[in-house]
Each structure stands twice: as C-alpha cells, then as structure tokens.
Amino acid sequence: MAEWLGMGRRGRRCYGFDEIALVPGSVTLNPNEVDTSFEIGKGKFKIPIMAAAMDGVVDVKFAIEMSKLGGIAVLNLDGIQTRYEEPDEVLGQIAKITPEKATELTQSIYTTPIKEKLISKRITELKRKKGTAVVSCIPAHAENFSKIAISAGADIFVVQSTVTSTKHISKEYKSLDLFKFCKNTNIPVIIGNCVTYETTLELMSTGVAALLIGVGPGAACTTRGVLGIGVPQVTATVDAAAARDFWFKKTGRYVSIITDGGMNRGGDICKAFACGADSVMIGSSFARAKEAPGKGYHWGMATSHVNLPRGTRIYVGTTGTLEEILFGPAKVDDGSQNLMGALKTSMATLGAANLKEMHNVEIIIAPSIQTEGKIFQVGQRVGMGK
Numbered sequence: 339m340a341e342w343l344g345m346g347r348r349g350r351r352c353y354g355f356d357e358i359a360l361v362p363g364s365v366t367l368n369p370n371e372v373d374t375s376f377e378i379g380k381g382k383f384k385i386p387i388m389a390a391a392m393d394g395v396v397d398v399k400f401a402i403e404m405s406k407l408g409g410i411a412v413l414n415l416d417g418i419q420t421r422y423e424e425p426d427e428v429l430g431q432i433a434k435i436t437p438e439k440a441t442e443l444t445q446s447i448y449t450t451p452i453k454e455k456l457i458s459k460r461i462t463e464l465k466r467k468k469g470t471a472v473v474s475c476i477p478a479h480a481e482n483f484s485k486i487a488i489s490a491g492a493d494i495f496v497v498q499s500t501v502t503s504t505k506h507i508s509k510e511y512k513s514l515d516l517f518k519f520c521k522n523t524n525i526p527v528i529i530g531n532c533v534t535y536e537t538t539l540e541l542m543s544t545g546v547a548a549l550l551i552g553v554g555p556g557a558a559c560t561t562r563g564v565l566g567i568g569v570p571q572v573t574a575t576v577d578a579a580a581a582r583d584f585w586f587k588k589t590g591r592y593v594s595i596i597t598d599g600g601m602n603r604g605g606d607i608c609k610a611f612a613c614g615a616d617s618v619m620i621g622s623s624f625a626r627a628k629e630a631p632g633k634g635y636h637w638g639m640a641t642s643h644v645n646l647p648r649g650t651r652i653y654v655g656t657t658g659t660l661e662e663i664l665f666g667p668a669k670v671d672d673g674s675q676n677l678m679g680a681l682k683t684s685m686a687t688l689g690a691a692n693l694k695e696m697h698n699v700e701i702i703i704a705p706s707i708q709t710e711g712k713i714f715q716v717g718q719r720v721g722m723g724k
Contacts, residue, residue, distance in 0.1 A: 354555075354570035355606045359707040361700035365689035369682040373692040376617045378410075378494060378594060379526030379547050381470070385409030385664060386693060387607065387677055388596065390621035391474035391496065392558075392639055393417040394432075394632025394651075397425065398463045403629050403660050405469035412496055412619075413460060414639070415475040415483050418447065420456040426631070432651065433633040440651040444637060445644055452479075454486055461490035474498050477506075477514040484523055494547075496528040498639075500561060500648065501553055503532070504540045520545035531598055533574040538581035538595075548594035550619060551578045555600030557622035558638040561648040571600040572613050579614020579697065603673035604680025611681070611696040612688075622652075623674050627660040671721045 340348035376386040389396050389404055389411035396404075396411045397419055404411035418425045428447055435443045457473075464471045474496035475483045484495050497514070506513040520527045530550025532538055541549055554561035554568035562568040569577075575597045586592050594616040601607050601620050610618045625636035634656045638649020657663070657670055666676030673680065690696040708722060715723035 352570045352573035353703065354572055355600060355609050356708050357570075357703060357705045358572055358609060358701050359704040360609060360612050360684070360688060361702055362687055363689040363699065367686040367689060367691060369679075369686040372682050372685045372690065374678065374681060374685070376594065376693060378528070378617075381493065381526070383409055383470075385678060386611075386617040386681075387664070388412060388472075388617055388619040389624045390556075390598070390619050391417075391498065392621045392625070392636065393419070393429070394558075394636040395621050395624050395630055397631040398460050398469075400624075400627070400629045400631060400660070401464055401471075402467045402469040405464075405467075407661060407664060409664070410470055410472050410494070411624075412472045412474045413464070415457055415473050415487070416452065416479065416639075419460050420452045420454075421448070421450045423453075423456070429631050429633065432637070433635050437651070440637075444651065449644070454482075457483060457486045458490040461487055461492055465491040470494075472496065477502070478511070480514050480519060484519070488523070488525060492525060494526045494528060495523060496530070496550075498528075498530045498550060501531060501533075501567070502529055502541065503537055504544060516541070516544040516546070528596070530596075532578070533569040535577040535581045538578040539585060542581065542585045542591075542593045546593060548596055548617070549578065550596050550598040551575055551615075552598040552600060555598075556638060556649075557599075557602060557654070558636050558649050558652050559599065560638065560650055564648045571597060571610065575610055575613035575615050582614070604677050604684070605673055607677060608681055608684035608696075609701075611685075611693055612699050612701055614697050616693060622654050623663060623677065624660070625654045626657045626674065627663050628656055628658065629660045630656075672724050673722075 340350045343349045375384050385408045391412035391414040401411040418428050422428050461471045471492045472494040473487050473492050480497045526547035528548045529546045533553050551574050555571050578595050582595050596617045596619050597610040597615040598619040602622050622636050625632050636654050637651040663675050664678050666679050668675035688699045715721040
C-alpha cells in the first residue's frame with residue numbers, strides 16, 4: 339500500500355473528505371424513515387452530531403438547547419465557563435479584539451485559575467433545566483474534576499488531549515492511568531484523540547465507552563502546521579472503525595467511534611458515517627449558531643497555550659439558530675445548515691436504514707468530486723465554490 343518517498347523510506351497514501359464520494363446503491367428509502375440514533379452507555383440520542391468542547395461553541399445555555407433537540411454538547415471544564423463567574427463579559431472581549439491581538443488575549447484570559455466551585459455550578463445549572471451534562475477536561479485534571487462533576491450530576495465524562503495513548507511516559511509528572519480511571523468512573527467515559535488502528539485498539543482495552551478520532555483537522559486548529567502531525571479523517575476513521583470491529587468480534591463489547599473535526603458541511607458528515615463513524619463531533623458549524631457563546635468567533639482548545647499555541651481564532655459568522663443548523667430550513671447554500679436533513683437524505687439515497695448500515699455503503703476515490711461541473715460556483719464563490 340505504501341509508496342516510496344525516497345531511498346529506504348515509504349509512506350502510506352491517506353485520504354480526506356474532499357477526495358472521496360459515496361455511491362448510490364440499488365435500493366432507496368424514505369428519508370423520514372431512516373434511523374439516525376446512536377448510543378453511549380445507557381443513553382440513546384437521536385442526533386449523532388456532537389458539539390465540540392470549545393468555548394466559542396458550548397456554554398450551559400447552548401448545551402441545554404442541544405439537549406432539548408435530542409443531541410449532545412460537551413462543556414469544557416478547562417475553559418472560560420469554569421474560570422469566570424461572568425463568562426459572557428470575557429467572551430465579548432475575545433469577539434472584539436483584532437486578529438493580531440487575539441492569541442495574546444486568549445493566552446492572558448486562560449491564565450486565570452479554574453474555580454472548582456464553578457464546575458459544580460455549571461453542571462447544576464445544566465441539570466436544573468433537564469439537560470444532558472457531558473463535560474470534558476485534559477488528562478491532568480481528570481481524576482479531580484470527574485469526582486466533582488459526577489457529584490454534581492454529570493452524565494458522561496470526556497478526557498481529551500491532542501494525542502492520547504495508554505503508554506504516556508513522563509518523569510516530570512504522574513500520568514493518568516486510563517485503565518484505572520475508566521474502571522473507577524461510574525458514568526460513561528469518552529477518550530480522545532487518536533488516529534491509528536493500533537492505538538484505537540489499545541485504548542478500547544481501558545473500558546472506555548467511546549473514542550474521539552482526529553488530530554488537527556478542526557477549522558480553528560493549527561496542530562498540523564505547528565507540529566506536522568495528523569492523519570486525514572477518512573483514513574483515520576476507516577482505521578479506527580476496523581479496530582472497533584475487531585475488538586467487538588474479540589470481546590463482544592462495542593466501543594463507539596466518534597470522528598472529531600474536519601467537517602463543515604452535510605456531505606462531510608455523511609462521508610464520516612460511511613467511513614465507519616458511530617457519531618461525529620463538530621465545532622465550526624455550531625459556532626455559527628445564534629445560541630453559540632462565541633458571537634460568531636471560534637477558536638481551538640490549544641489556542642491559549644502559553645508557549646506553543648496550536649489553534650487560532652477564526653470568524654465564522656452567525657448564520658442561523660441551532661435548530662436551523664441541525665434541522666433547517668436552510669437559509670444558506672453551502673451545506674452548513676439542516677445537517678440532519680442532509681444525513682437522512684444521504685442515508686435514504688444510499689439505501690442505509692440506520693447508521694450501522696451506512697458503514698457498508700460503497701466509497702470511491704474521487705478527487706474531482708468538489709470541482710467537476712462547478713466552474714460557475716467556484717468563479718462566483720457560491721455553493722460548493724465558497
């Protein structure tokens with residue numbers, strides 16, 4: 339499979355969403371009758387599109403609205419919501435600052451210490467409105483924050499870093515024992531992020547409920563440019579799904595795969611499910627919602643790193659309500675709204691009655707899929723030409 343890069347060095351060809359297409363099958367279905375639901379632990383959700391744990395995307399109000407619509411929004415316990423009593427004031431500062439000063443400001447804002455009482459407060463606010471409380475933090479904070487979160491009523495706990503493995507080595511500090519953590523945490527645990535078959539398989543052995551797949555594909559992430567690491571999302575998802583299926587055959591335990599990042603249109607989301615995803619996680623599309631706390635701005639989780647930022651603040655604008663982004667009616671022509679309508683229509687056209695059947699549709703390598711016949715859209719910067 340690998341190609342020669344030079345003398346004695348080979349590299350495997352990997353693929354992103356823009357390089358593949360899905361082929362219609364011999365059976366079509368009524369879009370209103372396909373099943374898009376997915377499960378994590380004992381929870382079942384009708385929307386398989388999760389909102390990422392980014393401060394410009396999710397706050398308590400956004401998470402409550404997402405819950406009402408039937409989905410999951412992940413609240414960042416390392417972020418602004420747990421550092422400031424009045425986070426809206428701080429978010430307003432980020433929205434107003436010039437691009438040249440944005441990283442400097444976020445670095446300053448995130449030096450304010452996390453207040454543990456705000457972890458309980460935010461989760462309590464969420465649960466009081468009958469929202470699903472899904473919260474996230476980095477491995478270094480996981481043991482402490484998970485206890486606080488669970489006591490406050492959290493439903494799912496996410497441990498997330500740029501790259502996660504079961505074999506983190508450090509002489510400077512004690513690393514999180516993922517096996518022990520998953521065993522001792524009495525709510526479903528999601529771990530991220532990873533991109534390879536081998537690491538996916540190893541992480542599944544920890545007892546995790548789901549894994550986040552993707553390194554560096556997010557719209558506001560600069561990890562690939564700063565560190566030079568990452569695997570395009572099509573290949574990463576296919577490899578992770580293969581590990582999931584092997585693990586299920588071996589143990590009888592199904593661990594969900596969540597493709598995280600790199601999708602900003604309905605078509606990308608549909609392709610992720612065809613590649614084997616059980617759910618997807620996106621940020622920039624939801625940052626465009628009127629309910630999003632970023633006021634049309636979106637920034638990566640590592641943008642605020644004090645020494646080596648791996649993200650940037652981008653302007654995505656505000657295009658509609660969260661309900662319009664998920665269910666329509668779409669008011670834009672670029673596929674960034676009515677994501678659930680797009681998914682259902684794609685599934686029906688492909689003959690997939692549920693997401694697991696979506697895993698079996700035909701995929702072709704088609705780099706011309708974005709440009710074939712689209713000369714006017716590209717020239718006028720409308721539709722697929724944006």
